[in-house]
Amino acid sequence: xxxxHPRHRRALVVPAGMAMATALAxxxxxxxxxxxxxxxxxxxxxxxxxxxxxVVNIRGGHGAPAHVKKAIAEAGGTIVASYxxxxxxxxxxxxxxxxxxxxxxxxxESAGATRNxxxxxxxxxxxxxxxxxSASEVAEAQAEAAAGQDPLQGLQxxxxxxxxxxxxxxxxxxxxxxxxVIDTGVDDTHPDIAPNFDRAASVNxxxxxxxxxxxxxxxxxxxxxxxxxxxxxxxAAKNGVGMTGVAxxxxxxxxxxxxxxxxxxxxxxxxxxxxxxxxGVEVTNNSYYTDPWYFNCKNDPDQKALxxxxxxxxxxxxxxxxxxxxxxxxxxxxxxxxxxxxxxSPNDGTPSxxxxxxxxxxxxxxxxxxxxxxxxxxxxxxKSSFSNYGRGVVDIAAPGGDSTAYQxxxxxxxxxxxxxxxxxxxxxYMAGTSMASPHVAGVAALIKSTHPYAPxxxxxxxxxxxxxxxxxxxxxxxxxxxxxxxxxxxxxNRNGFYGWGxxxxxxxxxx
Numbered sequence: 001x002x003x004x005h006p007r008h009r010r011a012l013v014v015p016a017g018m019a020m021a022t023a024l025a026x027x028x029x030x031x032x033x034x035x036x037x038x039x040x041x042x043x044x045x046x047x048x049x050x051x052x053x054x055v056v057n058i059r060g061g062h063g064a065p066a067h068v069k070k071a072i073a074e075a076g077g078t079i080v081a082s083y084x085x086x087x088x089x090x091x092x093x094x095x096x097x098x099x100x101x102x103x104x105x106x107x108x109e110s111a112g113a114t115r116n117x118x119x120x121x122x123x124x125x126x127x128x129x130x131x132x133x134s135a136s137e138v139a140e141a142q143a144e145a146a147a148g149q150d151p152l153q154g155l156q157x158x159x160x161x162x163x164x165x166x167x168x169x170x171x172x173x174x175x176x177x178x179x180x181v182i183d184t185g186v187d188d189t190h191p192d193i194a195p196n197f198d199r200a201a202s203v204n205x206x207x208x209x210x211x212x213x214x215x216x217x218x219x220x221x222x223x224x225x226x227x228x229x230x231x232x233x234x235x236a237a238k239n240g241v242g243m244t245g246v247a248x249x250x251x252x253x254x255x256x257x258x259x260x261x262x263x264x265x266x267x268x269x270x271x272x273x274x275x276x277x278x279x280g281v282e283v284t285n286n287s288y289y290t291d292p293w294y295f296n297c298k299n300d301p302d303q304k305a306l307x308x309x310x311x312x313x314x315x316x317x318x319x320x321x322x323x324x325x326x327x328x329x330x331x332x333x334x335x336x337x338x339x340x341x342x343x344x345s346p347n348d349g350t351p352s353x354x355x356x357x358x359x360x361x362x363x364x365x366x367x368x369x370x371x372x373x374x375x376x377x378x379x380x381x382x383k384s385s386f387s388n389y390g391r392g393v394v395d396i397a398a399p400g401g402d403s404t405a406y407q408x409x410x411x412x413x414x415x416x417x418x419x420x421x422x423x424x425x426x427x428x429y430m431a432g433t434s435m436a437s438p439h440v441a442g443v444a445a446l447i448k449s450t451h452p453y454a455p456x457x458x459x460x461x462x463x464x465x466x467x468x469x470x471x472x473x474x475x476x477x478x479x480x481x482x483x484x485x486x487x488x489x490x491x492x493n494r495n496g497f498y499g500w501g502x503x504x505x506x507x508x509x510x511x
Contacts, residue, residue: 050118051094053080053208053267055309056102056111060087071105081209081267083274086312090208090267092119099302112305114266116292116349130225130428131417138427144412150236152243152427155419157379157409158399162439163506164246167446171509172238172249174449179234179252179441180281180322182272183227183288184262185219186254187423190228192236192243193252201253201279208267210275217254218423224262225422227254229430230287232421233438234445242427243419246442246505250449253281263291263348266306269365273313277320282448284317285441286326286365287434292346295361303361310364318370323448323456323463325441326366327400327433328375328388332486335367335390336496358390367393372444372460375497376400376436378407379416381470383486383497385478387433391489391496396467398439398503401431406478439503446508466511467501469493 054077058068063084072079076095083089087109095101102111133141133152142151159165178198185204188197204216219227235252236245245252255275257268269290276284290296290310296303314324333340335358342361343353358367366373375394376387383389384402404416417429440463447462448454454462472488472495479485488497 051092052098052118053114053265054091054093054099054102054111055114055266055270055305056089056091057109057305057308057312058087058089058107059109060085060312064089065107068105068107071102075101077102080207081271083270083313086274086316088270088309088312090270099305103301110301110305110308112302114306115263116346130229130420130422130430131415132422132426132428133419141412150238150240150242150244152419154412155414156243157413158401158418158439159244159246161377161379161381161399162246162443162503164442167505167509168238168244168248170506171446171449173235173247173446174452175249175251176452177247177250177282177445177448178280179247179250179283179285179445180255180272180276181227181231181234181252181438182255182257182269182276182284182286183230184224184258185217185227185256186231186252187218187228187421188254190232190421190423190425191241192232192239192421193228195237195239196235196248196251198251198253201251201276201281202255203275204256205268205271205275206256206259208265208271210271217256219256220260223260224258226287226430226434227256227258228423229420229428230285230434230438232427233418233435234285234442236421243421246439247445247449250442250445258288264288266290266309270309270313273310273317273324276322277317281317281322283323283325283441283444285438286324286371287432287437288327289329289366290364292348294342294345294347295340295356295358295363297356297361299360307362307364311368314365314368314371318456321456323372323444323459324365324370325372325374325437325444327437328366328373328394329363330386330432331388332386333388333390334486334496335363335388335393336489337390372396372440372463373499374398374433374437374440375499376402376431376433377498377502378402379409379413380407381502382407382473382478383476383488384431384433384436385485387436389486389488389496391494394496394499396440396464396500396503397470397498398436400433400436401429443503443505443508446505450509462508462511463503464500466504466507467499468504469501470498471495472497
C-alpha cells in the first residue's frame with residue numbers, strides 16, 4: 001500500500017519506483033481481543049445517547065418470534081431489517097447495554113454492535129486516489145493498439161498473464177451470467193460498463209436495508225472509485241472503447257455496501273450477500289474486509305455475532321448459486337502463522353495493538369468457509385510485495401499489480417499496476433489484492449458461461465483444477481536487498497503464495 005490505510009481490500013496506488021508498504025493485519029495464539037462493547041473506551045460506549053447498529057442472530061427460517069421482537073423494543077432497539085431466511089436482524093439502538101441485554105433473551109444465539117462510531121456515519125478516512133490516465137496517455141495507447149484490441153488493451157499486461165486475451169478468441173462469456181461487485185458502488189454510466197450493466201441485480205445496501213432508488217448503487221462524487229475500477233476489470237465491454245475486462249461478455253452489477261466515509265459494516269455486507277442471493281447472481285466479488293475489526297474473534301461476544309451474521313449470508317448466497325470470491329489482503333501477512341498482530345482495530349474507534357490467533361479470529365469475508373481467497377501477483381508472476389499469503393488459506397492467485405520497481409511489465413504496458421475503469425468515463429491504475437480478486441471472479445464467470453448448469457462447488461473445483469500450478473518463490477526477496485521478505489510453504493500445486501496456482505481464463509472457456 002501507500003502511506004495511507006484504506007479499508008477496501010485494498011487498492012494501492014504506487015508511482016513507478018516507489019516501494020510498496022504493506023497495509024492490512026491479522027494475529028494468533030490465545031486470542032487477545034478488544035474489550036467487549038460494554039467495556040470499550042470508544043465514544044459510543046461512553047455516550048448513552050449515541051445510536052449504534054447491531055446484528056441479532058436467531059434461528060433462521062421462521063422469522064423473529066414475538067417475544068424476541070418485544071425484547072428488542074424493551075431494550076431500546078428499533079428493527080431496521082430482518083433477514084428471516086438466515087435469522088439475522090439489523091437493529092438500531094442508543095442503549096449502550098443493548099447487546100448484553102438482548103443476548104440473555106431466549107432464542108437469541110448471538111448479538112453484537114457492528115460499529116464503534118455512532119450513526120449515521122463514522123469517522124472519515126484517507127481515500128486512495130488512483131493514477132488517472134491522461135488524455136495524452138489514452139491517445140498514445142490508442143495509436144499503438146493492435147488490430148482487434150480495444151484501445152487501451154495494450155496497457156493491460158494482466159490479460160495475457162491469465163491468457164484472457166486468448167480466451168476472448170473463443171468466448172467473451174455469457175450475458176446470462178452476472179457478477180455482483182459488492183463494494184463502494186459502480187458507475188454504470190461509464191462507456192465500458194454501461195453495455196454490460198445489470199440494473200435489476202444492483203442496489204444500495206449501506207443501511208443494511210435494500211435501497212433500489214435509481215442510481216443508488218453509484219458512488220457519490222467524493223466517494224471511492226474502488227468499486228467502479230473492480231467492475232471494469234471484470235466485465236469492461238469489448239466495444240472499441242477503452243479497456244477490456246476478463247469476461248467482457250458477462251453482466252456486472254453494483255451492490256453498494258460502503259458508507260460515505262468508506263466503512264463496510266456488517267449489516268451492509270449481510271444485505272449485499274442476501275440481495276445477490278435473491279437476484280440470481282452467479283458470482284460475487286468482495287475486495288474489502290468487514291469493518292471495524294480486521295479480524296473478528298470468536299471469544300468476543302460482539303465480534304462473534306458479526307462473524308456469525310456474515311457467515312450465514314455467504315453460505316446462503318452459495319446455496320442459492322453464487323460463487324463468492326474475495327481478496328486476501330495487503331499486509332504481507334502469513335495468514336497460516338501461529339499468531340498475527342493487528343494494530344488497526346477497531347478502525348472507527350481507538351485502535352489498539354492486539355495479538356490474535358488466526359484460527360479463532362477471521363478476516364471476513366475472505367477467510368469464511370466456501371469463499372475463494374485470492375492472493376496477488378505482479379507483472380513478473382511473483383507474489384506481489386504486499387499480498388497476504390498462507391498455506392491452506394490462499395486458494396488461488398491472480399494479477400493484482402506491484403510497484404514497477406519490483407515487477408516491470410513488458411511493453412507496450414508501462415505500469416506494473418492494474419488498469420481499470422473510473423467514475424466519470426475515465427480509466428486509471430490501482431493495485432492490491434482488491435485487483436486480483438476480480439480477475440478470479442471474471443474467470444469464474446467464464447467457467448459458469450461454459451458450464452451454465454454447474455453448481456458453485458463444481459465451478460470452484462474447475463477454477464482450482466484449471467489454475468496453472470506455480471511453484472513457491474524461494475527465496476522471496478522482492479526488493480533485492482538480500483533479506484527474505486516472506487516464506488512460501490507447500491508444493492507446486494498447493495502452496496502459501498499461489499494456492500492452486502495462477503487462474504487460467506483460456507481453460508475456463510475450452511475445458
